[in-house]
Amino acid sequence: MQDNRMDLHTEPLILNMGPSHPATHGTVRFLLKMDGERILHCETEIGYLHRGFEKHCENGTWTQAFPYTDRLNYNSAIQNNVAYALAAEKLLGITDKMPDRCTAVRTIMCELARLADHYTNLGAATLELGALTAFLYFVEARELVWDLIESVCGARLTSNYVRIGGLATDLPEGFDAHVKQVFAKNRELWVEFDKLLTKNRIFLDRMRDTGAISKEDAIAYGFTGPCLRAAGVEYDVRKANPYLLYADLDFDVPVGFTGDNFDRYLIRMEEINQSIRIIEQLLTKLPKGPINVDNPAVRNPSKEAVKSVMESMIHHFKNTIEGIKIPAGEAYVPTEGSNGEVGFYLVSTGGGKPWKCRVRPPCFALTQAMGQMVQGAFLSDIIPTFDMINLIGGECDR
Amino acid sequence: MFDYTYLPEMNLIPYLAEMMVKIVFIFSMNMGVFAPLLGWVERKQSALMQDRIGANRADIFGFTVFGLLHTLTDAIKLLTKEDFIPRGADRTLHYLAPFIAVVPALVAFAVIPFGGQYELWGHKANLVIADLDVGMLYIFAVASVGTYGAVIAGWASNNNWSLLGGIRVGAQMLSYEVAMGLTLVGIFMVYGTLRMTEIGAAQENFFHWGIFLQPVGFFLFIACALAENKRTPFDIPEAESELIAGYFTEYSGLKFAMFWMAEFLEMVTISAVLVALFFGGWQIPFVSHQMLADFFGFLGPNLAQVVTMLIHVGVFWAKVCLWIFILMLIRWTLPRFRYDQVMKLGWKIILPLALINIAVTGAVILLVR
């Protein structure tokens, strides 16, 4: 028998995956060249959620940038608030003068945001692998964390909680007990989720050895966060360049071996536990005191003062209308976001508005490597890989 | 015990009447009860598993009836939706595909006995629509026709996603049909027949239920049946996060509803086959037909048979419902396989195990004799 395969005319199948596709949720487009179920080439196109974050910030006062930072990685909005505030405070030179309570509360809120982000990410990943029930377990856990965030700042998603030189509000009464109650439930949900998936053969087969990236490539692509640590690189800004209270806290940074999706999953699962551990440590030694710096030119005076003291009113007026005056200079502050290094690079020319407000988006660098990670894999492998990268359109496209 | 050669001396009128009653009964059970209700059951069951409330909004004058009215609103919605045919699609095949998918799911039920054989007022009633001597083979044959519906739908939609879904259906169904046939060979060897009514009757003794005689075959069959049903974890042909909706991406309205219905009907058929082959069909453990008839003997011989029949039919459907529940439990627990993993499972694990099962069954039968 003659082998006729060589004479058959074949051509690759071009698939346009996204932006309107259930797995890409309108934020990204993969142009796939397929040989049957195999991906020959994957071109990633982003920008569907570009809102002009930097341009917005440059045209508002320093304080007005906070709501925009909420909408970067909206799953962990407070981390962006904090990162921006830290960069602005660095420019103001008041980093050392921040009240202890403010720093502690910021640390707690950062970790709560990380919890919410990891719950969402892991849940969504299982949803897209078809396990809807596990997804809803973690959505419940996330809802409980959002309840906590809501009790602190009144909003669940777009918190707008941090201010330059302080915080919008202090923690509410009974926050400690509320956290304990939430964590008790969340630990149960974590165990259930873990039982449903971590040793599930189907889940293992889908996650293991898919979307893997080597240590060297991960570094070259500028990976940070859980995806970098999954590849075996121990880099966590909280340990490498401690900010807030992280230097004094006792927590571990999980590191993977293979750089595949399953390691990314395991690392996020463990980071949930570590975040809970951090928050519990902080709550036991939460300092009392003011939450704002005592500097009316930076942080607005209290409403009572504004209504009764002339100087306070003037400060309030000038801060609101002209913006806080930040001396000329430039500063970069790296922080550990849920997805990786969130760095704010601020340039001031001395006005009430940022001259440049740049954020380093972690998933921008991660998404860049999508093409390489799914090369030669199956169409189905795009799903867990894309989920574990945790592309947040708001952050990637800004 | 049973007389299976009663057909020739049958009177035509009662025979036709009995036939009509049985067909109407099965048809109304499937189309009237299961097809619409399973949508509701799925919503409510998943809600139960996921700590939610589930559908409870649709109401008439404030009565929500546990969300049952959602079934009605679904029907209205699907009936009134635009019937969309994409540009460049093959119109004829696009129309034909849903019918090819839904009809086999319905007619496969013809050979499944939903009760035993009863003598009512001198007329012997056999509670199966067609008591074929090739019963199970008929189901395989009809089920494989259903595959064409999905494959044609994928091809006729002129959409790459549908096409991929169609190819996946073809590959998956073909692979698992082979394996499924082999998993049941053990059952046929044990009972020595392909006729579903005989298999059912042979399970009157609780310890002769298929699950005890063919435990390995049972688990293999469940895996294959889930794959044939195309539901999670084997829903790769329609994997919504990968292929949007797979082969029925381009279907809307009533044609979409038919694919939906076909899936639910297949689930009912699979549960019924499971019950008929492995779970004693209409039989109640430790309670034989004769015991029931004797117990209700005070009603007179005919009425006692009627009551026995009603109990048997009820037991059968109760078992089917239980199995539907279990199938849904699996569907809401597991994530989805990948295409190549499904193939590997079918060809490299289930098929060899089924063959070993056949060999072992044969050896045991030889030894026992």
Add this chain to the structure above:
Amino acid sequence: MAELRDLVKRKFGASVLDTHADFGDQTVVIAREGVIEVMRWLKEDPAMGFDFMMDLTAVDYLGKKPRDLRFEVVYHLYSLKHNHRIRVKAPVGEDDASLDSIVSLWKAADWFEREVWDLYGIVFKGHPNLKRILLYEEFVGHPLRKDYNIRQRQPLIGPEN
């Protein structure tokens, strides 16, 4: 121990235009012609070991600096081994807004450079695929330039029908 910026200045005295360490951020300003050379040294020299290209962006100093220094391309590098960071800035003029691409050194720079081209219109010579990334091809202008009018409208695009 000498500061990083001094080490760079000692090595590339001619290319280094300025250095500072405001707020503790080590910063060197280099001439754009020397970008590749300095970056390669920063990456490959064992004492430097900057294996991460963390961030790449640009700043438009319209009206604040002379025309031939209007833009500054800003690189943030991080070294995993030594746990130190450096900021490298390369001024780019308005008339010939271009400099060498560093994609050959760090793959990460690919999209970051495309973004700077997209939003600032700075050309990276030697970039393998320099096209818009966040905006669409039909977009007119580069919106993060300070002279981009935020009230202006863009031409409508879309399918013919």
